[in-house]
Amino acid sequence: ILIAKARELRxxxxxxLNGxxxxxxEAISIMNDLYGEASSRSIPVCHQLAVAYCLRALCTQEAEPNSKLLFQDIHAALNLWLGRDQCDMMSENVLILLYHVVDLLSMKGYTKLHTxxxxxxxxxxxxKNVPLEK
Structure with a gap:
């Protein structure tokens, strides 16, 4: 609900933007608590948490272009998604989100997370069985 509210405000x-x-x-804080509980290490919470980190990074860049928080948020999202079996729950929208993130990092000259x-x-x-060309 908080992510939907954030999208509405944006x-x-x-x-x-600040709202x-x-x-x-707030969504990240709540989901971190949920994800941190041993019994609730569910993939959907992990995925939504990673999406929230990316969205906050993109919004932070717009509100505070010199903030280092956006790099921390992107790193946190990638760590969640690259975790064991986390990629299975990712939606097609994530690919579009990743395109925006990699573009942002490229514009900032920050290539550390590109790999x-x-x-x-x-x-x-x-x-998705998309053939990868060599």
Whole structure:
């Protein structure tokens, strides 16, 4: 619900940006608590948590272009997705989100996470049986 609310606030333009980031931060906090519980290490929570980290990174870049938080958020999302069997629950929308993330990192000149992003994209392509050219 908080992620949906964040998207709604973001749709309002720049005026909703800070509220959007706040909702995403709250969603991340709640999902981190849920994901941290041993009995609830579920794939859907992990996936939504990773999406929330990416969305917050993209919004943070717009609100505070010099913030280092966006790199931490992207790194956290990738760690979640690259974890064991986490890629199976990823949706097609994640690929589009990853394109935006890799573009952002490229514009910032930050290539440290590119390898992880490309690995994740390759996993998604393989899962969808997309032939990878050599």
């Amino acid at each position: 749709a309002r333009g720049v005026e909703g 959007c980031i706040q909702c995403l931060s 992880d992003i490309y690995e994740l994209m390759i996993r998604l392509f393989k899962r």
